[in-house]
Amino acid sequence: MTTAQETIVLRGHIIDSLILAKVLDLILMMGGSFDLDQVEIGRTREDPSHARIIVRAPTLATLNHILRAIQPHGAVVEREYDCVVQPAPADGVFPDEFYSTTHLPTEVRLNDTWIDVQRVEMDLGITVDLQRMTARTVPMADVRKGDLIVTGQAGVRVVPMQRPRERDVFAFMESTVSAERPHSHVIADVARRMRLLRDDRRAGSGQAKVLLAGGPAIIHAGGRDALTWLVEEGFIHVLFCGNALAAHDMEADLYGTSLGYALTVGHAVPHGHAHHLRTINRIRAIGSIRNAVESGVIKRGIMAACIRAGVHVVMAGTIRDDGPLPGVITDSMQAQAAMREAIPGVGLALLVASTLHAVATGNLLPAAVPTVCVDINASVPTKLADRGSFQAVGLVMDAASFLNELARQLGRSL
Amino acid sequence: MSRLLVCPPDYFDIEYEINPWMRRSNTVDHVSAVTQWHGLMHVLEREVGAVLERMRPVPGLPDLVFTANAGVVVGRRAVVSRFRYPERQREEAYFEDWFRSVGYDVVTLEPEFFFEGAGDLLGFSDCWFGGYRQRSDIRVFPLLSDVFTREIIPLELVDGRFYHLDTCFCPLSGGELLYFPAAFDTDGQEVIMERVPDGSRLVVPENEALRFACNAVCVGKHVVLPAGCPETERQLQSRGYLIHSLPLDEFMKSGGSAKCLTLALD
Numbered sequence: 095m096t097t098a099q100e101t102i103v104l105r106g107h108i109i110d111s112l113i114l115a116k117v118l119d120l121i122l123m124m125g126g127s128f129d130l131d132q133v134e135i136g137r138t139r140e141d142p143s144h145a146r147i148i149v150r151a152p153t154l155a156t157l158n159h160i161l162r163a164i165q166p167h168g169a170v171v172e173r174e175y176d177c178v179v180q181p182a183p184a185d186g187v188f189p190d191e192f193y194s195t196t197h198l199p200t201e202v203r204l205n206d207t208w209i210d211v212q213r214v215e216m217d218l219g220i221t222v223d224l225q226r227m228t229a230r231t232v233p234m235a236d237v238r239k240g241d242l243i244v245t246g247q248a249g250v251r252v253v254p255m256q257r258p259r260e261r262d263v264f265a266f267m268e269s270t271v272s273a274e275r276p277h278s279h280v281i282a283d284v285a286r287r288m289r290l291l292r293d294d295r296r297a298g299s300g301q302a303k304v305l306l307a308g309g310p311a312i313i314h315a316g317g318r319d320a321l322t323w324l325v326e327e328g329f330i331h332v333l334f335c336g337n338a339l340a341a342h343d344m345e346a347d348l349y350g351t352s353l354g355y356a357l358t359v360g361h362a363v364p365h366g367h368a369h370h371l372r373t374i375n376r377i378r379a380i381g382s383i384r385n386a387v388e389s390g391v392i393k394r395g396i397m398a399a400c401i402r403a404g405v406h407v408v409m410a411g412t413i414r415d416d417g418p419l420p421g422v423i424t425d426s427m428q429a430q431a432a433m434r435e436a437i438p439g440v441g442l443a444l445l446v447a448s449t450l451h452a453v454a455t456g457n458l459l460p461a462a463v464p465t466v467c468v469d470i471n472a473s474v475p476t477k478l479a480d481r482g483s484f485q486a487v488g489l490v491m492d493a494a495s496f497l498n499e500l501a502r503q504l505g506r507s508l
Numbered sequence: 509m510s511r512l513l514v515c516p517p518d519y520f521d522i523e524y525e526i527n528p529w530m531r532r533s534n535t536v537d538h539v540s541a542v543t544q545w546h547g548l549m550h551v552l553e554r555e556v557g558a559v560l561e562r563m564r565p566v567p568g569l570p571d572l573v574f575t576a577n578a579g580v581v582v583g584r585r586a587v588v589s590r591f592r593y594p595e596r597q598r599e600e601a602y603f604e605d606w607f608r609s610v611g612y613d614v615v616t617l618e619p620e621f622f623f624e625g626a627g628d629l630l631g632f633s634d635c636w637f638g639g640y641r642q643r644s645d646i647r648v649f650p651l652l653s654d655v656f657t658r659e660i661i662p663l664e665l666v667d668g669r670f671y672h673l674d675t676c677f678c679p680l681s682g683g684e685l686l687y688f689p690a691a692f693d694t695d696g697q698e699v700i701m702e703r704v705p706d707g708s709r710l711v712v713p714e715n716e717a718l719r720f721a722c723n724a725v726c727v728g729k730h731v732v733l734p735a736g737c738p739e740t741e742r743q744l745q746s747r748g749y750l751i752h753s754l755p756l757d758e759f760m761k762s763g764g765s766a767k768c769l770t771l772a773l774d
Contacts, residue, residue, distance in 0.1 A: 106650035110702070111661040112695040113646070139635075139659045142650045167664070168646040 098157040099150040099253065101131065101172040102164065106142050109135060114145055117164045126151040126160045146172065177202040177249030179222055179242040186235050192219045193244040195231055196252055197461040202229045203249040213438070214460040220244040233434075235427050262286065264464040264485045277489055281496065284444070284466055284487075285503035288329050291441050295331070303331040305440045307455040308493070309448025310338035311470075313352045317446075317494035318343060318396060320501040325399035329504060330444075332436050333400055333407045334451050337374075337415040337422045340383065343396045345373040374417035382420045408432045412450065434458055442466075447493035449474050461485070468496045510558045510727045513606070513771040517545045517573045518565040522762055526593045527671050529763030541758035545573070548732065548766060551752045556730040561773065563606050569599050574764045575771040576674060578603035579625045582656050586612040589625040592643050615655055623648040626771055627672035629660070632679050635703060636660045639673025661703065663696040669718065674767045678722045680731070684708045684747055686724065686740065688717035710743045720756075723765035734765045 108114040114133075121128045132146040147169075151157035161171065180189040197216040201208045204227055211220055212230035221232040221241045229244070237243065244250060262283040294302035312321055324330050342352045350356055354366025363369075377386050386392045387401040400407050409422040410429035423429040437458050445452035445467040452467055456478045459465060464485040467475040475488025489496060502508075521536050552558045566572055577596070579588040586607040591597045607614050617623055628644040629652065631637050636658050640646040642665045649660040663673065667690065670676035676691035685704045689697050689711060700709070712721045716737040724733035731744050732752040741751045756765045 106646070106653065107659055107661050110659075111663070111699055113662055116664075116693075116695050140653065140657050142653055166641055166646065168650075168662070170647065 097150045097152060097253070098154040099148055099251070100157060100161060101174075101251075102147050102149055102161070102169040103172050104145045104147065104168050104170075106168060107136070108145060108168070109143050113167055114143075117147070117167050117169055120164050120167070121147075121149055121160055124151075124160045124163060125156050174203060175248045176204060176206065177220075177222070177244045178246050179224075180245050182237045182239055182241045182243050184239050186237060187239075188219045188234060188237060189243050189245055191245040193246065193250055194218075195220060197459065199253040199460070199462065201251050201253065202244055203251075204229070208251070213434075215434070215437075215458055217457065220250070233427075233430070236431070263487055277491055277496075278499065280466075280487055280489060281499050282503055284442075285500055287442055287464065288500075288504060292328055294441075295328075300439050302441045303439045304329060305332040305334065305436070305443045305455070306330050306446060307334035307443070307448060307451040308339055308446045309336070309451060310342045310352075311447035312339060312396075312493045312497065313342040313346060313357075314355070315447070315492050315494035316357070317497035318346060318352075318357075320494070320497035320506065322394065322396050322399045323501050323506045324497070324504070325396060325403050325405055327504065327506075328403065330400075330403075331405060332440060333396075333405050334433055334436070334455055335407070335409055336448070336451060337409060337411055337418040338370075339448075340397050340409055340419055340422075341370045341374050341417070344377065344383070344386070344392050345370045347392050347395045347398070348373055348376070371416055374419055377419050378417065406436050408436055410451070410454070430454070430458075444468070445474075445478070446496065449477075453477060456486075468493060510556075511561060511773040512552060512558050512725075513561045513563060513575045513578060513773055514549065514552075514769060515563040515573050515575050516565050517541050517759075519567050519570055520545075520573045520759075520762070521570040523570050524595045526595055527763040528669050529760065531761070534761050536758055536761055544754070544756050544758050545769065547754055548756065548769060551732055551754060552725070552727075552770070555752060556725075556727045556732065558727055561610070563602070566599075566602055569602065571596055571762065571764075572599050572602065573759075574627075574762075574768040575603075576768045577625045577627045577672075578771050579607065580629050580652070581607075581612065581626075581771065581773050584611070584613050585615060585655070587615045587617065587623070587625075587652060587655060590617050590619060590621055590623050590648075592622040592624070617648060617651065621645050621648040621651065623652075624672060627674050627768065630673055630677060630679055631658075631660075632683065634659070637673065637677065637679075637700075638662045639665045639677070641665050642668060642671040661699055663699065664693045665691060666693045666696075667691045671763065672768075674723055675720060675763070676717060676722050678724050678726065678767065680710075680726045680744075680747075680749070681728055682747060682749075684710055686710045686712060686722050686744070688712045688714070688722055690714065691717070710740075710747075712737070712740050716740050720760060720765035723767040725766050725770055732766050734760070 127150045129148040131148050134144040136143045195218045200211040215231050218231040218233050220229055221243055222229045263280050291302040346352050349369040351366050351369050354362050356363050380386045383397050384401050387398045392398050411418050411422040411424040443465040466487050467478045468489045470492050472490045479486050479488055520541055522530050522532050577589055579586050588604045622645045624643045628639040638649040638660045640662050646662045649662050653660045670691035676688040678686040719736050720734050721737035721740040724731050729750050731749045734756045735753045
């Protein structure tokens with residue numbers, strides 16, 4: 095964690111006496127910050143009030159300095175407990191009362207020490223290793239009988255995100271979704287971030303990957319060339335998609351159509367509806383998308399660019415898939431695990447024109463990862479934004495317009 | 509009828525230094541101290557009409573004379589003080605014994621909660637104020653609030669010369685407050701202005717505050733205070749109070765005056 099924190103309680107006639115205000119002032123004046131976790135105001139004049147305050151400071155030394163200053167005003171450090179762990183009763187089963195994670199940075203207390211939980215992700219459990227003094231999230235399906243799982247709320251604390259240093263569209267810590275607001279400044283901020291991340295990545299940063307999760311509408315709507323360009327220029331490092339995006343991308347390369355529609359003239363071509371099936375069949379015959387690209391069968395497009403640029407591609411299947419293409423993971427839990435493996439190091443996520451992949455990816459991302467969700471249906475960005483305290487920006491617009499504008503801002507000339 | 513606990517100054521002296529007023533080199537004139545104490549008792553008994561309960565003084569406890577710090581008494585219940593300084597902690601047992609001997613229901617606090625009795629807890633009928641930071645621990649007031657079912661507003665004391673609330677804050681029977689604002693931080697001053705209406709706040713000038721004008725005993729319309737505080741006296745007289753100003757400078761050598769030498773029992 096970059097900050098130190100402690101929970102304090104104040105009790106008594108703390109409101110009218112301005113004691114609460116004084117304590118909060120002291121915390122701020124000394125360089126700390128606080129969250130009023132709980133304030134109970136006495137019902138009558140005689141009843142005392144009660145406040146539970148989380149105090150944070152940039153360093154442990156500052157925190158201790160603050161605690162010493164507020165203690166004479168009645169601030170008492172709340173007694174802390176280690177987290178309670180119980181063994182998992184069976185493979186794939188958490189103990190009752192297991193702690194369910196959020197997507198925010200989380201710490202657990204083991205042997206009087208607060209330690210970071212690794213691989214923050216929402217809706218999982220936390221397993222601890224008492225020998226190594228480590229803790230990490232664990233999906234329900236991956237838990238093994240006897241794994242020590244954190245239960246209850248004691249000894250677990252969630253650290254709200256700090257305001258990002260950058261002054262851009264992500265800096266306001268609010269999840270915004272709007273069809274009305276102009277998009278160009280949002281896209282400009284996204285482009286600026288992507289340029290910075292590419293620079294960081296070239297400088298060796300392991301936390302500078304850009305993830306794109308996309309649906310086939312990218313191809314249908316005319317965003318294929320722009321996305322291909324973004325991949326070729328090194329702006330995209332992880333691609334999450336399904337069978338369809340890959341199939342229609344390669345269909346476009348082989349037949350010039352997307353789901354049978356000629357991409358250049360915009361009408362259906364005879365027998366075009368079978369083009370994507372023929373594409374899938376062809377790749378299945380070759381054995382893999384990589385082979386198809388390396389043997390020159392697939393020459394251009396998103397998948398070809400991804401293979402050449404070494405982009406980490408995870409293709410997750412669904413029950414409506416044709417084929418599927420080789421490499422599509424048809425077991426949902428395996429697909430989820432493969433996506434999860436690709437998350438560490440992601441510094442920006444673009445979720446474009448896919449409800450399924452956008453929501454699945456959103457669930458895997460820590461809250462600290464800035465996320466842009468683009469969809470012509472406002473319900474998708476809204477659903478993601480509803481996850482709360484999330485650096486998510488929703489754009490209600492079509493995928494091709496977004497990708498074309500993004501590529502243009504990043505220097506692509508038409 | 510008011511009952512006050514007092515303790516004769518047989519062993520009063522300056523044997524240690526635990527506040528800015530105390531100087532061991534500043535010798536107490538014992539004869540003068542005894543005379544001043546008896547003068548105060550005479551006024552309290554004969555002119556004010558108070559009933560005095562006398563504790564037996566104890567050798568080696570020079571500050572036992574300051575009975576305001578014995579504890580706080582409401583009805584039949586007494587909370588015994590927990591002194592901050594070890595020098596005065598030895599007084600606790602004697603005060604507790606006295607409360608028990610006369611049948612009070614005695615409440616004792618955990619040792620870590622410093623509380624110096626009526627020296628730091630004063631108020632009006634509906635609202636009490638607790639002085640903290642110098643001697644009493646703010647955390648004691650919620651406990652006392654539970655014991656007595658009263659609102660207790662903590663006030664931070666920011667000037668070491670006014671180390672107990674009763675050295676700078678004196679509620680009067682008519683609802684007025686005699687006080688020295690600079691002994692409190694701005695929050696405390698604001699709270700006092702919020703709780704005590706304009707016109708009821710009698711501000712003591714600094715030179716008189718330093719003579720402990722606020723360390724006064726108010727019984728009905730009588731106010732007993734140290735001599736040498738003419739502006740304070742003028743303000744009190746204009747409100748219809750009867751003034752009894754007495755020489756108590758021997759006790760000022762120890763940082764105490766009229767109020768410190770008494771504890772209201774009723």
